[in-house]
Amino acid sequence: MTYQPPTALPRELLDDPDVERALAAHDFGRVFRVARERARISYSKIAAECDIKPDRVGTLARGQGRITSFEKVVQITDALRVPGHLVGLAPRPWEMGADPAVTPRAEIGPPSMRRRTILQAATSAGLAAALPALHQPEAPRHITDTYVDRLRERTARLRRLDEVLGGGDTYRVYLSEVQATKALLRQSSCTGTARRQLTGLLAEQAQQAGWAAYDAGRTRDAVALYEESRTAAQDAQDTDLYGNSLAFLAYSVADDRRTAVAFAEDSCATITARTPATVQALLYERLAWACAVDGQAVGTEKALGAARQDLEDAQGGEPQPDWSAWVDHAELDIMTGRCWTELRRPLRAVPVLTNALSEFADDHARDKALYLSWLASAYLTAGEVEAAAATTSRALQLATGVASIRPRQRLAPLLDRLRIHGDIGEVRQVLEQAQG
Incomplete structure (x- = not known):
């Protein structure tokens, strides 16, 4: 039997426009308050099911503080039985008939055991059966290198979906491709080097599916897919x-x-003279970001410099993998601005982000909303409150309707920082916009 928590919100509350707006804004304090007032769900029950201290639930219900972490948003969503689309997540396991109460938890056991447990959950037969059917080209009796090339071209076309859609929309599509390739490896015979090529394609597809899972708030599924990709590669x-x-x-x-x-350093250690330039730049970019989050300014600058040099080297016309071809100077400028924002160096961050975003199309709404959030943060660090509020407002507009949890996750703490400037008109407007 599927577990039904005592904190599950009744249908009439989920259909209430005010509750829908609160959920979309991740204003869970307001949702907690309504749950107690209209559904007689006590704060103590909410605290127990959501793994939040009871006094913290009361504080949130009084409008003080926000929930911003991926894991806690997902935990609250499951405890209240809120459909994923109402909070920017992909459909939750219980929406597809699975029981999250028996899903292995990422925080139990040593890392090696956690990875194995997560991988089993992410690739279980039940999950595969729940996926929508996508049209797949009819496979020949014997898989050849030419056929794998066709599948790789298909993967490249599907990757373009990520440019305009969030992971909540694309996760099932990408995961179905992973499952189809795994079925080919199990059931088909391969000629020549085709099996090795097909296994490499599986690694590529698992990375794309993992990215969509991460974007949709399925962090455990993302890690599992990245681990599967590592094994396949x-x-x-x-x-x-x-x-x-x-x-x-x-x-x-x-x-x-x-x-x-450590992971980022290990990734860069795989670089050789044969590594394509855009791949080198991508790995160094992600090392720069890891260093920035860790407060390592010198390491950040060194990695960004290496990535820039690699992109200069890429101008010679050498073929690049499709999965890294999107890495260019504009992307590197965005990452540079993000890193300097994270390091609280707004004088470096603002000019590079402003210039890069001026050429960034609104069609890529999720990514532009995310990048604007870093620009807004840099403005706020520099004391330019009005500019921060205006930039946050634009990011909120772009994030509306995008099936990705990340823009809201980024903007929630930024809105909290703006609240202390609530006497400024531009700030009041953006706070009202966030609540609407």
Whole structure:
């Protein structure tokens, strides 16, 4: 039987426009208050199911503080039985008939055991069966290198979805591709080097699916897919994809700063003279970010310099993998600005972000909203409150309707920082916009 928590919100509350707005804004304090007043769900029950201290639940219900971490947003969503789309997440396991109460928890057991447990959950037969059917080209009896090339072209086309859609929309699509490739490896015979090529494609697809999972707030699924990608890349003897799997792991564990830096350093250690320039730049970019989060200004600047030099070297027309071809000087400028913002160096961050974002199309709404959040943070650090409020407002506009948890996650603490300037008109407006 599927576990039904005592804090599950009744349908009439989930359909209430005020509750929907509170959920979209991740204003869980308001949701807690309404749950107690209208559904007689006590704060003590909410505290127990959401793993929050009872006094913290009361404080949130009084409008003080915010919930900003991925894991806690997901935990509250499951405890209140809120459909994922109402909070910017992909559908939750219980929406598809699975029971999150019996899903292995990431924080139990040593890291090696956690990775194995997560991987089993992410690739279980039940999850695969719940995926929507995508049209797949009919596979020949024997898989050849030419056929794998066709599949790689398909993967490249599907990757373009990530440019305009959030992970909540793309996760199932990408995961279904992973499952289809795994089925080919199990069931088909391969000629020549086709099996190794197909295994490399699996590594590439698992990274894309992992990225969509991360974007949708499925952090545990993302880590599991990155681990699966690492194994597949190693089996395929693809050093570039192996290094990128480590870089993705560094990105997904950024809260554990030392571990993130170690993963990023290991990813850069895979670089050789044969590594394509954009791959080198991508790995160094992610090392720069890990160093910035860890407060290492010297390491950040060194890694950014290496990435820039690699991009200069890429101008010679050497073929680049599709999965790294998006890395260019504009992308590096964005990462440079993000790093200097994280290091609280707004005089360096603001000019480079402003220049890069002036050429960044609104069509890429999720990414532009995220990048604007770093610009707004840099403005606020520099004391330019009005500019920070205006930039935050623009980011909120772009983030509306995007199936990604990350823009709201980024903007929530920024809005908290702005609240102390509530006597300024521009700040009042953006705070009202966030509540609306």
